[in-house]
Amino acid sequence: MQYRISFPHMGKYYIPIKKAMEAFVGNYGEVILPPPITKRTIELGALHSPDFVCVPFKYTLGNFIEALENGANVLFQIAGDCRLGFYSEVQEQILQDLDFDFTFHMMELNGKNAKGLYEVFKAMNPELTLPKVVSTLAVVVRIVYAMDGIEKYIRQNIGFEVEKGGFERIEKQFLAEIATAETMPQAGRIFKKYLKKLKTVALNKPAKPLRVGVVGELYVLMEPFSNYFIEKELAKFGIEVERFITASYLIFSTQHNVKKILKQADGYVSYEIGADGTDSVAKSVVMAKKGYDGIIHLKPFGCTPEVNSIPMVNKISEDFEIPVLYFSFDAQTSETGVKTRLEAFYDMLEMKKRGRAL
Amino acid sequence: MKKVKIGIPKALLYYKYQVMWRSFFEELGLEVVVSPNTNKAILDLGTNSSIDESCTSAKIYMGHVEWLIGKCDYIFVPRIVSYEGGDITCTKFHGIYDIVRATFPAAKFLHYNVDYAEGHTQEKAYSKLGKELGAKPAAVKLAYENALNALKNYEKGLESRQEALVCAESLKVLVVAHPYNIYDKLIGEPIVKALEELNVGVLYADIPDTIDMCKQSKTLSDSMYWRYNKELVGAIGHYKDDIDGIIFMATFPCGPDSLAIELLMRKLKEIPMTTLIVDSNFGEAGIQTRIESFIDIIEAKKKEAAHAV
Incomplete structure (x- = not known):
């Protein structure tokens, strides 16, 4: 049997995941990417999902259906601390009820799971060795760091390009090239080359631009389709955007550590409040202390950990006089609504800043 | 000396553990006040002090907490995260203690933290709670054991009543x-x-x-x-x-x-x-x-x- 492997989209991370899975399955299969997310994806997903499940369930179910339609027969979903950990069993059941023929795997989302990956892929590719998995993961981790590093620079500066489109062009070239990296040093060299290139793009950036941080639930933070490309919209206003939550941070970073996060939260929470909710509080404190102009909090509708974080983020907002804008995303969110609220938020930040300058 | 009054919100984990809580507190010489049955007014209180997207059960809880403010010395808001064997609770239970603290900053809360995955067993949680209340370790231990038994007996009673109904x-x-x-x-x-x-x-x-x-x-x-x-x-x-x-x-x-x-x-x-x-x-x-x-x-x-x- 030929294995045709697929997994849900999340931003551009399909690049390293595809690379890893192709290496793991070797000659015994291929990777079938789900088509890019469109309205159809979320409509399909929502149609077959429970009514009030959180929206990442609906998007990823839509991805699975579209991948299966394109011939995929092995699916991967990640595990997590909130409802995410139970996505797999329910999605597998829904897809079976739709009469698709496939096998389904749930993977722990952490950097130390080489053995688990090895066992799953060894069953498909008898030639696979554990060292091969480990060496592939090393390169892939480096690629993820490189992507996150490049994106971070772009987020902070894309709002100030003199000529629009420069960053996007370079990013496209970067992504094409980083996908070909076969060793860690090679990935490192590609990263440095493109960071340098990005730095040559002419900017018209004021000494103290408006700075806004985005916090919230990981999927809607990292899958731009699900947040209506909010970071791009912010850039259009000439805002420097900061975001701490990236794949490299969540999966590999030593900074992603309960003790450190609770310390950053500085008493606004005394315990973990579920999944990334604790971090939303912690990073809001960090940015408030650093004098950011505003915080945008994103979550899927009904996301319990992030709903938990809101009373504390409200308190931070009051204590530090930092405005916070909240968004809840679902399959039915109106794009116009998002844009209008962003515009009003920007106007408010602008006025506040000007008031301070006078 | 006036007895210390512990307020217990009649919502969420109350229905699982009230027998145990009441027994523990009363044996240590404290007075227990339980908020009344949920009514529309309590739900409205809770809805007003909650984030819109909170589940209705958590909104009801917030209403009971608010009702207890001013009617007791401490409001009891335990935190239960994980059990032996690795099963966890919904993340609402992970956050509820911090949520009430952030929502009602002027109120005084009492809590315990059960999280087996982190080594915080139920027994440890009660012994810490007893210490906080100023009771002697031996008295706390006894109160805990009695409370645990009271809960077990209560649960057995419910079970046999239900078994009779099955027939x-x-x-x-x-x-x-x-x-x-x-x-x-x-x-x-x-x-x-x-x-x-x-x-x-x-x-x-x-x-x-x-x-x-x-x-x-x-x-x-x-x-x-x-x-x-x-x-x-x-x-x-x-x-x-x-x-x-x-x-x-x-x-x-x-x-x-x-x-x-x-x-x-x-x-x-x-x-x-x-x-x-x-x-x-x-x-x-x-x-x-x-x-x-x-x-x-x-x-x-x-x-x-x-x-x-």
């Missing part, structure tokens, strides 16, 4: 719902009443032995990790040959229930089932109508089956 001749429906939903005066009782008025025997999924039920849940779901859903799932397996139907009751927009109910509805094809989702604007009349029509269907099905034999 009844009447139509029987298993209500699959978190105790804090189905035993709540405002949102749960109307459902039970409607069933009893139709002479339907009501079995509760939270009553059979928790540990047994968690084991039994594996036959219906192998990856379920929420303790409070697992025990309900296990009860379905436990009672499935004795019941005529299942009513799933959940509050909007409960995270674990949103997925658990979907999975169970897809897996259990042979038992008649219905789902009642309750939010802050629910109407009793609507619930009654839905229950009546559900019972009609079960009865018709039962007659059909009798004819076939």
Whole structure:
């Protein structure tokens, strides 16, 4: 049997995941990417999902259906601390009820799971060795760091390009090239080359631009389709955007550590409040202390950990006089609504800043 | 000396642990005040002090907490995260202590923290709580043991009463719902009443032995990790040959229930089932109508089956 492997989209991370899975399955299969997310994806997903499940369930179910339609027969979903950990069993059941023929795997989302990956892929590719998995993961981790590093620079500066489109062009070239990296040093060299290139793009950036941080639930933070490309919209206003939550941070970073996060939260929470909710509080404190102009909090509708974080983020907002804008995303969110609220938020930040300058 | 007054919100974990809490506090010489049954005013209080998207059960909890402010010395808001064996609770229970602190900064709270995954056992949690209350370790230990026994006896009593009902001749429906939903005066009782008025025997999924039920849940779901859903799932397996139907009751927009109910509805094809989702604007009349029509269907099905034999 030929294995045709697929997994849900999340931003551009399909690049390293595809690379890893192709290496793991070797000659015994291929990777079938789900088509890019469109309205159809979320409509399909929502149609077959429970009514009030959180929206990442609906998007990823839509991805699975579209991948299966394109011939995929092995699916991967990640595990997590909130409802995410139970996505797999329910999605597998829904897809079976739709009469698709496939096998389904749930993977722990952490950097130390080489053995688990090895066992799953060894069953498909008898030639696979554990060292091969480990060496592939090393390169892939480096690629993820490189992507996150490049994106971070772009987020902070894309709002100030003199000529629009420069960053996007370079990013496209970067992504094409980083996908070909076969060793860690090679990935490192590609990263440095493109960071340098990005730095040559002419900017018209004021000494103290408006700075806004985005916090919230990981999927809607990292899958731009699900947040209506909010970071791009912010850039259009000439805002420097900061975001701490990236794949490299969540999966590999030593900074992603309960003790450190609770310390950053500085008493606004005394315990973990579920999944990334604790971090939303912690990073809001960090940015408030650093004098950011505003915080945008994103979550899927009904996301319990992030709903938990809101009373504390409200308190931070009051204590530090930092405005916070909240968004809840679902399959039915109106794009116009998002844009209008962003515009009003920007106007408010602008006025506040000007008031301070006078 | 005036006794210290501990306020206990009559919501969420109250329905699981109140017997134990009351016994523990009273044995240590404290006075316990419990907030009244949920009513519209309490729900409104809670709705106003909660984030919109909180589940109705948590909104009710917030209403009870607010009701207790000024009526006691400390409001008791325990935090339970994980149990022996690795099962966890819904993240609402992870955050509730910090949520009430942030929402009512002027109120004084008392809590314990049970998180087996981090080494915080129930026994340790109570011993720390007792110490905080200024009691001697030996007295705390005894109060804990007595409280634990009181809870066990209470649970056994409920279990044997329910077992007796299993043998009844009447139509029987298993209500699959978190105790804090189905035993709540405002949102749960109307459902039970409607069933009893139709002479339907009501079995509760939270009553059979928790540990047994968690084991039994594996036959219906192998990856379920929420303790409070697992025990309900296990009860379905436990009672499935004795019941005529299942009513799933959940509050909007409960995270674990949103997925658990979907999975169970897809897996259990042979038992008649219905789902009642309750939010802050629910109407009793609507619930009654839905229950009546559900019972009609079960009865018709039962007659059909009798004819076939």
